[in-house]
Amino acid sequence: MKTLKTEYLIIGNSAAGVACIEGIRKVDKTGSIAVISDENIFNYSRPLISYFLAGKVKKRAMPFRDKKFYSRNNVKLVLGNTAEKLDTKKRIAYLSHGEKVVFNKLLIATGGSPIIPEIKGSRLDGVFAFTKFGDAVAIKDYIKKHYIKHAVVIGGGLIGLKAVEALIELGIKVSIVELADRILSTTFDTKASGIIQDALRKAGCNIFTKNTVAEILSKGEDKKVTSVTLKTRKQVPADLVITAIGVSPNIQLVKNTSISINRGILVDEAMQTNVKDIYAAGDVCEKNIPIWPNAFKQGRIAGENMASGNAEYTGSIAMNSVELCGIPTISIGKTSLEQDKYEILEMRKKEESIYKKIVLENNHIVGCIFVGDIERAGIYTGLIINRVDISNIKDKLLEEDFGVLALPEKYRKHLVGDVGLEV
């Protein structure tokens, strides 16, 4: 049995894993690092798979760090291999190809796995998940091989809609099936969802809300999907089905170890698990908001701490940016709360599909939605993250020319380092 000894072991090679390398190298320039990935591509950006599917991004543009990144950082990259077992006491990870890796510090960044709906027909040909590059390649091949006219996307969340957008781009007629009363129900409020629904319908989509797929069907003995039956008994033609009803933390590896888990792995502010020197970051963590910047930040913080740095993860807010049907959208924080304790500021320009909403709680911004016009949205993100009291600028928040100038002077100073604004 081959044995590999390493100071740092990182399981997972997406945002958190790569950021962890950068975090470690910020503090420790020499300690050996090994990265295990169950995929065969040396690195790629998961969110790009919809762009790949639509043909907007070529395979070679998928990586978010170049090939030399690993050699430059002196990282041993083990591809196409899965960590199957973990001995937290001896600090050994056993890989699927039979090797074992002895490590000193470990990051588990195994991400999330798509939840496949337990319905009849979900194993048919032409039914795909949509989280990994492999999924996109498989869908692309399937589309190439078969004449696809109709597709059904199960789940009207962000992943589903990005798939929808790619399929529209490929000239396929798409039907969206969403359990909630509207698409994007977790990130948007009714108005914002409405704008996007209208745009999708205009682009030729069917949207079925408050509905689910009861069964995925094929013709006779053929394994190829041909249609789906909705809960409402409606038959929808489908040569392709993409399931996008969510992901769950990929905790197979740590089950039956001393590492505390719930739905995901439990970590402290340093991103360390209850077992010393074993860290976790990204979508595999409990209560993590599964978005790229969070995974990246957590990975980097874990890396720094693994290399005996002193970084702290102070939590994160839900944030999403996506352009759908040519309409850019951003949602940050709490967006669809209607209770009395929240104050809502709104702006709507119907003819331009522009909608902005700010949710306030005790004179602090807790959430925003921007549809159609996302310029300067980050300023609001800053105000949320830094818990800035906005009582004095409330009336300016939705003004056309809102900007840094309108911010409380103290916060403006806080924003500025030594070379910056003189305020």
Next chain:
Amino acid sequence: MKRIRIDEKYCMGCRLCEVHCIVQHSKTKNILKTYMGEYPKPAPRILVEEKGYITFALQCRHCEDAPCLDACMTGAMYRDKETGAVLCNEDKCVGCWMCIMVCPFGVISRSSDKKIASKCDLCMGEDIPVCVKNCPNEALKYEDSKD
């Protein structure tokens, strides 16, 4: 590491910085040709904010701890090894606007012609950025940061 320092005390709000930024990032780099012949002409990567008599020109601060670098899912946003500037590789950018979402200064915008992020590149290749060079009142300065 050189950065642009903004001195709001002396910013007149003339917006010549915006004009020259547009020209610098145009196809011809000629002011008349840019304005008379390019459709759409590039959007300025510097933005003059104005309220009453307070005005200042704001462009990417090239933060030391840049949130856009963490947020960029394509790796398009990168830090230039030599200058320390935060730059956007336009070939990699797909226009997901994550950077716009996280930039606390709001200085990244959507490009006027392509679906890519547009931001200050410190006029790479020029000795000093054109906004600094053309500021008539030296309200913008190109200086070494203290660290």
Next chain:
Amino acid sequence: MAKRPTPTEFIVERDKDKCIACQVCVRMCSNDVHIYDADTNTVTSDNSRCVGCHFCETLCPTDAITIKKNESCFKPNANWSASVISDITKQAETGGVILTGMGCDKPYTIYWDHILLNASQVTNPSIDPLREPMELRRYIGRKPDKIELNYNKGKVELKTKLEKQLKLEVPIMFSAMSYGSISLNTCISLAKASHELGIFYNTGEGGLHKSLYKYGKNTIIQIASGRFGVHPEYLKTGAAIEIKIGQGAKPGIGGHLPGEKVSKEVSEARMIPEGTDAISPAPHHDIYSIEDLRQLIYALKEATDYEKPVGVKIAAVHNVVPIASGIARAGADYIAIDGMRGGTGAAPKVIRDNVGIPIEFAIAAVDARLREEGIRTNVSLIAAGGFRSSGDVIKAIALGADAVYIATSALIALGCSQCQKCYTGKCNWGIATQDPYLTKRLNPEIGVQRLKNLIKAWSLEIKDMLGGMGINSIDSLCGNRTHLRGIGLSDRELKILGIKSAGEPQ
């Protein structure tokens, strides 16, 4: 009758092929000359509002704008000129006094342009200032009639106690301009430049803004008829004290800073309520004689422990000679004489253009009389009012001035284009305004550099001219009129100036 429109003085010529509608001119003009039309994406101009300050022309990135004089206003008439017609029209409409800014612009003889300098040839060698030391340093203040020396073991010591002097590295100072009439950034530029040049600037009757105290060693503080901003700390901070009796642009009348210009900061510096008019009376109500003046001079000396020179500034008027003699005898350490071309932030046009005499006559006549009376060394003479170049400066010194005050040329160095609209408070260059949107336009860092450049350039030229005359110290030129010759002047004028005609040998 039909109301006659205000005649348009300037035409804004816009090259349509070059205008890119960037609207820099629209944003920058405080007179709202330029108008942007979003429908057509074009910029047009309202010529009638243009004051000819050239700010837009300076900033236009494509050089699309040229400001031209409007030639076609009225039929040419030497007597009834366009400006005369315009003034009468305005007065017929308003019934008011015509106000103006800066110095007299009437074509009175500029005597500097009728005085020529000498140079050495053969018999007395000229000096090359690049190779040999050249002294421009001047001391302002009362000089002793004679000096006594102590010889102590081969060492020579000065026994006579010298009066306090102002040490000038160059015989040029910035004359009085008050904070209020000019912006704080202009004051800072003048103060800081003085500090770096080793010369002095003058507060005018504006008091001292808190940010200016640090330049006290290079500040002449002024006390005028309104006594604005005078308090013990003010007196102690300045390097010298100047009692202002008169101003060349408006001899015999006081000053009036309208309440709109009295911002919070201005009110603090002047020690008057915010927004109130600051009215300086025409006379000092406690000075009706030389004796009264002497009392104030000595009161101020007493208040400052005889540590600071006290000077008196007067306008050059017909009786300047005996007045100056009286001031010298009243105990002043210097007399500043402001000629009729001196500037102002605001003055009735009729006074500016018709009262007083040119500085050339005043300085020559006063210098001559003080010599005659044997009191010339008791007092220093500072000439002011319209100095345009190092040539004017060196001629004034040869006529008898110890140093000169410049203000208009300093403002021109800072951008002023002599549009004469200081009194409107809309100065596009950020000089004669308190509007915070406009004052920002003068960045003191740039201002200081430009002022320093100007004084440096004039110093180099003065050294060149001195060297040419075979003189290596400005001291040796002071009152040395044999180096001057008049050209195109009457005998009477030559006599008053105390110089020979061009062509007359020594």
